Amino acid sequence: MHAKVVIGPRVRKSPFFDDTIAAGADQFTIYNHMYMPSGFGDPLGDYWQLINSVAMWDVSCERQVQLSGPDAGQLADYLSTRDLLNCEIGIGKYAPMTNYLGYLINDPVAQRIEEDVYWLSIADNDQLFAAQAVAAERGLRVEVSEPDVSPLAIQGPKSFDVAATLLGDWVRDLRYFHFRASEIEGIPLIVARSGWSKQGGFELYLRDGKRGHDLWQLVKEAGAPYGIKAGNPNAIERIESGLVNFGSDNDDCTDPFEMGLDAFIDLDNDRDFIGKKPLLEIAKRGPKRGRVGLFLDGAPLAGNEQKYPIEQNGKVVGLLNAHTFSPRLERNIAIALLNREIPDDGLSAALPDGRRNVQVTTLPFI
């Protein structure tokens, strides 16, 4: 279906907003109270651009929760399932957050920017207020705020050439999830080898919103010889690559073990963190559901407007959370949360154009 989005004063505009409009953005979502471009008129073209070349994405809406002060590390660690006490400056960590019941409530990348400054680059909800509450109620010496930081992503195989043109050849050697403070023509940045695709790339964390237009233009110019185009986080590629889309791939009572995030839950030490107790219990009994891949039969699937129940013998046994037609696999694929300990066969989902059989597989697809 097609509907317009209201552009109004209640929702924030990114520092790159006008540039994305000029570049042809004609579709938006709202993420962390900010407009995020999510279409430039050619979804399939955008996909191949990311796979074969290089795209620039306005992901300013990845807002940072900044923890600043002598107890910043202690607070970051308490908010995350991941051990962040021993977080090195310059190396980002994927750091899931759970609530007091052990359910996943966000999945930021945590970056220790300075000795006493941590950033949590959060998915779409307001962990700022909760972090402020925890800090105040526990009497921690830490200021919790949202800094003037707006990431611009450069993604795709040619992103290395573009980043090297902008920043110098050192950036080619930056390891995955590592980052470094830098600048381009006086524009202050954190440069991270990261991004929400598996095609390689960088995120330029702009540290001065007033320079948004300048940074956009510099990236556009540096990228021109490599055919860079404006785009947005790609729904097709992320399903192929099995990347987590918080809010899509989970519900309000999904634990991180169900999401397959075991590697990011540090239970085997003395540290305390929100949700530790229930997570210890879940670790013992095992998660009830699992995040899996699905193949769907039938004609290529188009739009993906909602979630669908997965059924087996007339019983709901899971939720199909996101689907797409994979241009590289030439198959319909999906990401689902499926009950464990059920037989693998006889699964189906009623999509708007009819019921489809589904086959379970592992993630990622590619």
Add this chain to the structure above:
Amino acid sequence: MHAKVVIGPRVRKSPFFDDTIAAGADQFTIYNHMYMPSGFGDPLGDYWQLINSVAMWDVSCERQVQLSGPDAGQLADYLSTRDLLNCEIGIGKYAPMTNYLGYLINDPVAQRIEEDVYWLSIADNDQLFAAQAVAAERGLRVEVSEPDVSPLAIQGPKSFDVAATLLGDWVRDLRYFHFRASEIEGIPLIVARSGWSKQGGFELYLRDGKRGHDLWQLVKEAGAPYGIKAGNPNAIERIESGLVNFGSDNDDCTDPFEMGLDAFIDLDNDRDFIGKKPLLEIAKRGPKRGRVGLFLDGAPLAGNEQKYPIEQNGKVVGLLNAHTFSPRLERNIAIALLNREIPDDGLSAALPDGRRNVQVTTLPFI
């Protein structure tokens, strides 16, 4: 500008979503992670419908933070600038929330539903996580959750007839901000005399999302003799009426005194609440800015896509947060945050079509 909104599985759909599409919703925003209709193709028609007749609005995105348990009242009270310890069952209270610095972070209506159950009907941000953090860190005996509750508003002078048809004549005597548990054809509701307009009306808090379509159809049928139409919270009327639009009318460091919410800040007793200490200081020194009305000269203003600085002698002295052309006043009007203790004259704002002179006035306009 016109851009499409993505309809996808990451953002929630209201129980009335399909009915609003069928009724012609062609414009949406996203509010509390849920699509909210914000246009049906005829903004001016929608305005006069609200002023002269009756409109039905899907405001499911007014999500509830439910506090349940023996310490629910204590937590509600601690989260709010308002004294909620002595909150009667059946009478809603506008209950601003501030952070630990005394800045406004939400402005819910609080309703005590049962002895040990409070609802905070929140504006667009996730106070749920913060309330859970406060409850856990303070060791309060209270469960904090988002219940299956989705308000449907009936607003306008004929809303009383529609509500009486649906619920019986008792509803005509329900006082402003009072509410009562009720049902229509087995659909469980909280019926409140409230809503985000000054044209009179009700909010039906649907307590079973599966009955969304049924409730929508019943309201539509009951309203048919009165000419009811599907609409949405009205940007023109709310500016005329001076209603607060959280996120539009404030920024990240606006205190509730600046917003003119003095009547809802209970400082003169022993109760402790988040932000009390800084608010005591602000109360002593006086707020730095004030929420005021403005008249703008020149041709009727059209769309309102952003905020604009207000200038005086080349200096920024405030922010024009929302503007509209008022069909009833036949003037351009706006809501602003303006520095105090500046002369009233020589104020202007640079809008996209040129600089406009502005005159300060009090709220509401009508």
